[in-house]
Amino acid sequence: GSMFTPKHQKLVNQCYPTGRTTDKKPKSSETSYLLYYVNSRRSKLEKVSTYLIKRSTSDLNHRRIGNIAVTLDLMNKIVLHCKENLNVFVKDFLYIMNKVLSNNNFNNDVSVVELIELAFSSICQNLDDVLCNGDMEFVQLYQNFVDLFFKIVTERIHNDDMLLKCCIDISNTNSVSSNPQLNHFVSKSVAYTISKFQERNPKFKTLSLEAALESNLGKRLSRTQTRTIGLDKAAEDNHDLSVKALQSYFNTTETDKLNLSIRTLLRCLQSTPNKELLEFVCNGIPVQLRYIVILLLVRQLSDKDKNVNPIVSLKLMSSLLVSDVSIVGLSVLDIMRKLLNFQLKNATNKEVVAQSCITMTDLNHKTYYAEQTSDMLYELLLKLKSDTVKDVEKNAVVEDIDFLVEHITQPSISLELFIDLAHYMKNHIICLFNIVETEVPSSILFSKLYSLLRELDSHGVQKEMMEEIFDKYGKMALLSGLNYFLENVSEPEYTYYSYHLQAANFLKLNDYKSQTEYKMQTRTLFTKEDLLSYYSDTGSNKYSKKGAQILLSRDNQ
Structure with missing residues (x-):
């Protein structure tokens, strides 16, 4: 029968060693020739992938674990050598991988699952946007594969590193974050990664959310000793896959992925509030994009989700604002207005009023532009002058000004602004006058x-x-x-x-x-x-x- 066997089938079959051992590998020289063959005659790629489906189905039915291992290894090598034409055969390969994972005779074998992950990793690194966003059959195969793989590594073989490798593979998939049918895997992967990172580093799981201002004032003298190593530094020479996975999701300029990742992080921090984890991860985000964390924390305040505690969101924001984490491009006034509006909507809640007051003061901890403090106080003054603001709200604003002024160390307001504020702040007038600039004012x-x-x-x-x-x-x-x-x-x-x-x-x-x-x-x-x-x-x-x-x-x- 071999006389009539097509050449591409012969070349594939020759790569398989004989015998029924489970730890088979493809024959070296035969594999090299097969790769040369499919590279020089790209029209044969589709025939090879179709034949691999037929061959793997037979091997699965006859429980030939060794042959399945060879098939998976061959698939990985073909992906790496023919990545320019990945679209031709990738759906066939995902079909084979799904079939193997679905088979109870194979999905408990760690070595087989490792080979599947290796092939999946190569696929993810070489996919293009068009396939990910335009081909519904591919999207379905990808979705089925990830669901199945997560289930097997978490419920059957309980292999954390394999789980983390799959999370990294998803992160490496081009445009997965912008695909509405696949982007939930980003959130799922980040949640898995954070959970495994916390298991390996328990200090990031404990409740740690003390008043940011008080703790920071005590640390200023010993800042160099207390600086926690961040994700940016931890990833260097670190073989922990949970750190590498975190870096793959947060050290990115791909804003869709970063947004989804930060949202997941903030959801995790609602259940285990830990400011060290927030600071650690934020240090891994590109500095020009860290402001997104603050924006999403502010957005949580108006979130109707019952699992979101606004006090936790405010405290996390405070801890980040007064930390050593460098943040640029922050729209201070915009954030302050949102904090102030949230505070005044909850003016009868003493805890919300007090924490909002602290967070607004922490917002002024770093100076982003020269008139920042003056602008913030002027914004509060406008609220005091407003006819629509109730007495209980005005009391909250007076507390805001008092607390903000108490923590200002440099002269930063004009005499004119002082006079306007002093009419409402007569009990704190000396403290307020201390931050007036020395520039000589007019006689008026x-x-x-x-x-x-x-x-x-x-x-x-x-x-x-x-x-x-x-x-x-x-x-x-x-x-x-x-x-x-x-x-x-x-x-x-x-x-x-x-x-x-x-x-x-x-x-x-x-x-x-x-x-x-x-x-x-x-x-x-x-x-x-x-x-x-x-x-x-x-x-x-x-x-x-x-x-x-x-x-x-x-x-x-």
Whole structure:
């Protein structure tokens, strides 16, 4: 009968060693010739793949494990040598692999399953977009294969490494993330990978979600010692397949895949909240795409899923914002508005209000642009000025401003913004004034500042504020105050005397100071002539010329 056997069948059959042993491998020289044959005559590829279906069916029926092993090995070699024409035979190969996996005589054999995975890996690395997205038969075969493979490695042979290899293969499949019928495998693979990674590294599974700000402040001094190694570094020289699988899904610029992967990670973190795992994985994401994690955490806040706890989402966001993970391209104001809207919708929930407040402050932990802090405070001011905001919501916004200001270390707002905010923040006015920039403001703003001081109820706060104003603005505080109080005060009041006491201290004129104390006791005001006596001697008062001009000017401008 061999006289009439087609050449492609002869060449395939010659690759199989004789005997019934289970650990057969294809004959070397015969296999090389077969590969040369299909490469030089590409029209024969389809005939070879069709014949391999026929041959493997017979071997499966007769339980020839050794022959099936040879077939799978041959298939892998053909994929690697004929990848340009993979579309011609890939469906036949997936059909064979599905048949082998479905057969109870073979699917418990680890060596056979390993050969199947090897062939699948080669297929995944060489597929093109057109096949993945356009051929429904291929999509169905691919789907059946993955479902079957996952089931066998998790339920029958319990082989974690084989499971992780399949997850990596799916990640390597071109356009699988953009295919609506296959992209659920991305989520499934990431979930498997995270689970196995946590089993191998239990510290990433424990509950770890303490208040980010408090923990971070304590760590600042020892940041170099506490920096956790991230996925970007862990993958170097690491043979753990769970790390390699994580890297294949997160160290990518393919945004469809990255989005699906991050969403799965965040779902896993809802059930086992662990900020170290979040930071570890985020370090493996390309730096220009890490902002997506923050965006998806914000999106979770409006998620109707009962399994999503918004407090966990907020705390995870906080931990990432104050961590050492570098994030660029973050739209701070956009994120803040969403956080603020979520907070005010839940203004009666104290836990949500408090955590939203912390997270907004953590958002300002890193400066992304010069006016960031000022813009954030202005955004909060707009809410306070709004007629539609209820009292309970305004109280929450005041808490936000207070907490944000408390954690600002550099002067970063204008005097004008301070004055607008101070009307709502009179109990925290000193702290707020400390973050005002030292740039010299206009005389109109100085007038507004002194008018604000006169509205304050506490003499102690008025006195402290006056000292702060002189410390920050020096001679401008002196001269603008001289003009302001001369024009605007006609009755004795504490702010008036507070200004003159501070002016006397600033000028180091004891006579001026004692006269102020006397007038304060007798509740009388300075006349222009009284004040001119302190601005007449350039030796004792270097601002006497300017001061005298103000005092002698008709309109006092």
